Amino acid sequence: MTKIPSRRPRGAALRALCALFASAGAIAPSSATAAEVEVLHYWTSGGEAKSIAELKKTLATKGVNWKDFAVAGGAGENAATALKARVISGGAPTAAQVKGPAIQEWGAEGVLANIDAVARAEKWDSLLPPAVAAVMKYKGSYVAAPVNVHRVNWLWVNPAVLKKAGAKAPATLAEFFDAADKIKAAGMVALAHGGQPWQDATVFESVALGVGGAEFYKKALVQLDPATLAGPTMVKTFDTLARIKTYIDRDAAGRDWNLATAMVINGKAGMQFMGDWAKGEFTAAGKKPGTDFLCLPAPGTAAAYTFNIDSMLMFKKSRADDQKSQLVLASAIMSPAFQEAFNLNKGSIPVRSGVPSAKFDSCALQSMKDMEASGKAASFVPSMAHNMAVGSAAQGAIMDVISRFMNSSMSSKDAAAALAKAAKTK
Structure with a gap:
C-alpha cells in the first residue's frame, strides 16, 4: 500500500467531542448543521x-x-x-466498507479516525466478542464499527431439485458427490x-475445512x-476440488455470485x-428456509465456522461536524434496532449482544448456535x-493459485506446492 501522509485532527476539537459523548450520551448532531457522511x-x-x-433510514x-459511494464487485476488489x-488524493470518505487485516494496513498509514469516544460511551468492549473487538481496533483504539x-x-440447496433428481441433502463430501451425480x-x-x-x-476454503478440519485450516x-500448505492433506483438498469443479456449468466464467x-x-x-449473504437473495425473492431452500453447513464442516465480519472503517476528517457525524454513524451501526433490521435483510447475524432473536429465521438461529x-x-x-x-498480498497470491487450478489441468501436487510458495508473498 502506498504511504499516505497523515493529517491529524485538532486536539481541542477531539477533546471536546470526547466530552460530548462521554457525558451527554446524545449522539445526534445539531439540527442546524448540514450533517453528512459519505x-x-x-x-x-x-x-x-x-x-x-436500513442504515440510511x-x-x-x-x-x-x-x-452514497457504491462500487459494484462482490468481494470488494473494485x-x-x-x-x-481517494485516500491518496487527499479526499478520503467518511467511512468505507473494509475488514480484517486490511484495517491494520490502513491503520499503519496514519489515516484512520479514533472512535473510542462512542465505543466507551456505549461499552462496546462488553457487547462484542473479544475476537471481533480486536479486529475493530488499531493499537488498542477502535477505528471501525462492526x-x-x-x-x-x-x-445452499434447492430441495425441489433434490427431489426431482432423487437425491438427499448432503452432510458429508461423499453425500455431496452422490447428490451432485444424481442432479447432473x-x-x-x-x-x-x-x-x-x-x-x-x-x-476452496470450505473444501479445505471439510477435508482437513479446523486445526488444518488454521x-x-x-x-x-x-x-x-504443501502437505498430503492439502493435496487431498485439491483432489476434492478437482472433482467438484466437474459439476460446474460451462457458462460460469465471470458470473456474479448473486x-x-x-x-x-x-x-x-x-x-x-x-x-450467508446468499440468504438475502432467497429472502428478497420471497423464499422460505426449510421449504423453498435449505441452508446446510458445507459438507464435513458442521463443527466449524468460517467467519466474515463486515465493518465500517472510519477515516480522519478535519471538520468537527464531520467527526461528530462519524460518531453518529458508528453509534447507528451498533444500535440493536439497526443490527436487527440490517441482518434480517442481509442474511447474516448480529455481531453484538443484546439483539432480540425472535424475528430471525432457522438459518440465522442455526448460525448463532x-x-x-x-x-x-x-x-x-x-x-x-x-x-x-491474512494480509492482502498473501491472500492475492493464494487466490491466484486457486484460480489457476480451477481453470487449468494443474495437478493437485503442483497446486499445493504453488500454494506454499504463494503464501510467502509479503
Missing part, C-alpha cells in the same frame, strides 16, 4: 441494497444525510481500488458457481505454515457454496477468501 461500500445486490437502506432519524485512489457476522461455510444425471446443473477468483477461493490458511444464487432459487441448479459452539471448541476461524485471515 460511505464507500460494495453492497449492491438486491438483498444487500435493502440492508444498506437510521441515520436520517438522527439528522445525518447519507452520501471498492478497495477506489478507496486507495456491522454483522457472516458464516461463509454454507451450502437428471439434466440440471449440480453446482451453481461464478468463475471469479473470490468465488473460487470461497469454495495452520494452512491463517498461519500459512509451509509444510501444511446470479449463481438465482440459479438455485429458480431451480436451474441444485446447490451453491456461498456465505454454531458460532457460539465453535467459539468454545476453537473452531471459529477467519475466512481467507473474504479478507479476514
